[in-house]
Amino acid sequence: MLASKRILLIIGGGIAAYKTLDLIRRLRERGAAVTPVLTGAAEEFVTPLSVSALAGEKVYRALFDLTDEAEMGHIQLSRSADLVVVAPATADLMGKMAAGLANDLASTLLMATDTPVLIAPAMNVRMWQHPATRRNHAQLAADGIRFIGPNEGDMACGEYGPGRMSEPLEIVAAIEAALGDGPLKGKRVLVTSGPTHEPIDPVRYIANRSSGAQGTAVARALAALGAEVVFVTGPADVPPPDGVEVVRVQSAREMDAAVDAALPVDAGVFAAAVADWRVASASDRKLKKSRDGLPVLEFAENPDILKRVSRMEAGRPPLVVGFAAETNDVIENATAKRLRKGCDWIVANDVSPATGIMGGSENAVILITGEGAEEWPRMSKEAVADRLARRIAETLVG
Template identity: 50%
Template sequence: MSALANQKILLGVTGGIAVYKSAMLLRALLEAGAEVRVAMTAAAQTFVTPLTFQALSGRPIHTELLDPAAEAAMGHIELARWADLILIAPVSADFMARLSVGMANDLLSAICLATTAPIALAPAMNRQMWLNPATQENVQRLTARGLLIWGPAEGVQACGESGPGRMLEPEALLDQVSAHFAGGALAGVKVVLTAGSTREPIDPVRFISNRSSGKMGFALAAALRRLGAEVVLVAGPVALATPAGVQRIDVETAQEMQLAVSEQLAGCDIFVGVAAVADYRPREIAQQKIKKQQTVMTLELERNPDILADVAAAEDPPFTVGFAAETQNVKAYAEEKRRAKRIDLIAANRVAAAEGGFERDENALTLLWEGGGESLPMMLKSELAARLAARIAERYHARTQQENS
């Protein structure tokens, strides 16, 4: 039976072009067995009429704060008591701001103020609106009150810009809702995850690094957190917002990342090495900027620590997940890495301009573990992260059961 069977979900819809996804989300929730009612703001109705949602749900759509047809003309109280979960998708920057200060001047905000049910928000807005300090302060305030923030994803937006602010796809939100009612597949599990690149200084100005943006690692940290895990994110230099509910530790070099990981391994159940750690670092770091004098300059390098291998080789290692970014023979090289480092699961991808990977919003992965594997096709990294997180949880529990049998 679906985790959503007979669950009462109030789908709140605020203004934004992502409203079209809400109609698909409504259908998906109903097909999963949930009982769904819809409340729309006035702004939402300028994008899609209530008739669309009424046709899909077979129920009247709630739009008015004081509804004469409702019990005692207080429909907001009825709906607040009825819902097992309130999911607002999309939620606009304006609505989040009003929620953060406790306003209740329309039906949906009044429901949120009157309910004791969990509230989940799926943000959708321009990237600059999402990154604006006022919005981020509102997110922190709402998170501190216990509201769930699901998303946003990154990618091309209706305004033509690209970045964080897209509403999660309906399939990803359906996974979030299912995980919520399932109690969280990783509740009580501590995950340490690395993301981004490292920078190995040559002099005070220059460094050795790579093209990793950290997007996949941050998306995976958010997905694991949504499954109930306690997530510690050790991040190299990236320009990304910290996922809600995730503890973040910023580092720069491979040695700093190794130290941060080692300090967090106590009580760690799952380690995920997503970071593209520089394999080598300069043997000597110039104290002053190196001047352009010689036609040819030799830079002597030495090996950096292999964080993933060290974690897997510990006396009592956590369930260990590695990543392999390859340009050719992806599956063969990944399997070789998995066996050599004795890790439980490896996620490999081809890093080529047309095939996702570094500095892109989409990716595809080949997953390999002892005795099995799976190919995840090209999709947004936010969606891919949800799929990978579910697989990590499954393989982790399988190993735990085997060890305890």
């Protein structure tokens, strides 16, 4: 898939630089040639020797190296690749790119290149959320720079939140998509995500603990494989991924309508935690305490989106994937759900409080298909998404 492709890999100075060693290995496994460039700060985290040994090529480090200028000037180096990848893209590198600065080899290459650029940000959560970084992110996106990540999780500094560099396989998938070689290029995929909020009155609602993290990761992974993704999301805690069509909804009925509007698609991934019930007659005014006692709420059943789409006689997606959050007898309950709904696959997990999965950064799933149950090891939600996206690609395109 990446055979004969040349990647110019600029390694920034952050703890996430160690992941680039695995990234180089993964790229070379797929037939890509990797030309590495190390910033001065990157050498504090990985050595030129280790990078060169894995890449099988010389490491470029200094802008004013006369030997390199004679052999391959920075202009030629910046334009000889099919794609420029910056990983990790630190706050400093992003700031230089956004401002058009060029005072070292890495920033000069980024200014001189006429090839596409993909960056994988990595920094402390406060740095990622800082207004200056948000401005730089917006400017780089407007300039046509592609992004992969950052992910949410534990930081080396001990804090938690968005700022972790994407995993090597996620970056590989984004590289494939950026080069137009993604296996899902030309495929349209629907992903639902997050909880739904069912109103009781204008200020109260019924909801669940879904953060939307897994659905968001799935949408990002599918887009990285080249798919055109329609992302229908309830009011999730995590922001939607870049590079997808985002449709925001609140209630199950709104999500049902948005799903209809997105069809037809080549695959539907229904990761949303849709509320089973709603208040039959939500009040248009805030309910008040009364001496007459507690208010009585009458419930109505919400539309079963997964079942309806799975059993469509016309326009059914060739692949329908549902999710099952269980607290006991996971395989038995999920297998029964797949048959009851009529979908092709069910991604099941145990969301008992002791697992820490609901709202957490990791997941442990069991893929239920017509052939049986396949247990996956516990891993990050991003890794689960990448594995699921690749299985979807294998099914749709062989």
